[in-house]
Amino acid sequence: MDDLQIIQNKIYEIRGQRVMLDRDLAAMYGVETKILNKAVKRNIERFPERFMFQLNKEEFNNLMFQFGTSSYGGTRKLPYVFTEQGVSMLSAVLRSPTAVQVCITIMDAFVQMRSYLATTAETLAARLESIDRRLLELEQTRIAGELGPVRESVLPEHLSAEVRIVDYSARAVVIFTDNRQDRRLLKWLGARYNGWLTWNGERVAGWVYPKSCIAKLDKYLPARKPAL
Secondary structure, three states: OOHHHHHHOOEEEEOOEEEEEHHHHHHHHOOOHHHHHHHHHHOHHHOOOOOEEEOOHHHHHHHHHHHOOOOOOOOOOOOEEEEHHHHHHHHHHHOOHHHHHHHHHHHHHHHHHHHHHHHHHHHHHHHHHHHHHHHHHHHHHHHHHHHOOOOHHHOOOOOOOOOEEEEOOOOEEEEEOOOHHHHHHHHHHOOEEEEEEEEOOEEEEEEEEEHHHHHHHHOOOOOOOOOO
16 A cells, blocks of 8 residues: 555545544654644644634544544544645644655645546546436337337327427427327427426426427417417
8 A cells, every 4th residue: 555545544524624633644744643733733823724623522433433443542632633734734833854745745645535536526427427318218218119100190180288388498398298199299290208307406208399390399289279
């Protein structure tokens, strides 16, 4: 295991921030934990809460649960943790060649972790998009099999009164209907079924039809139903 991996294993997520414990940093800087914390307190104006904060009892207990232990080196005090900015500030406070070099290594570990998490998120998003496309293809295949071959001679003359048409985008309307004959007619008209639409914040299924062909659709709207 390389040095960066060892450091990354000591980075924890607390209060929505990635932090390192005072004792781990002290060990890396080659000083006692109490010496590190005294140096920080002498320069407390350099360590706002976004740089450093003390764990509360619940956070401390949760951390101990992650460690799989009920002890913390015999200490009775709640530890301090340092964010990436706090770690950087420590090198200025401790003022030693070792502190500077250790700080650089820790910064590299933080950067590498951010890069890994960003790449993982992009990969996951791409996989989810691929799954969505595959599910859409399967749904379209199912609908096509359910409807079967559409022959013009058996098509209804109009869409039923059940249809609901909404202005979906600048280029298309969406037609909602559960009527089987409506589906057959819409397919013949060239509407495209999509089971993964978003409307009013919800995932819905409907038939997408281009506004450029709306005149053709108008001819098949129910009687007395106003055209779009």
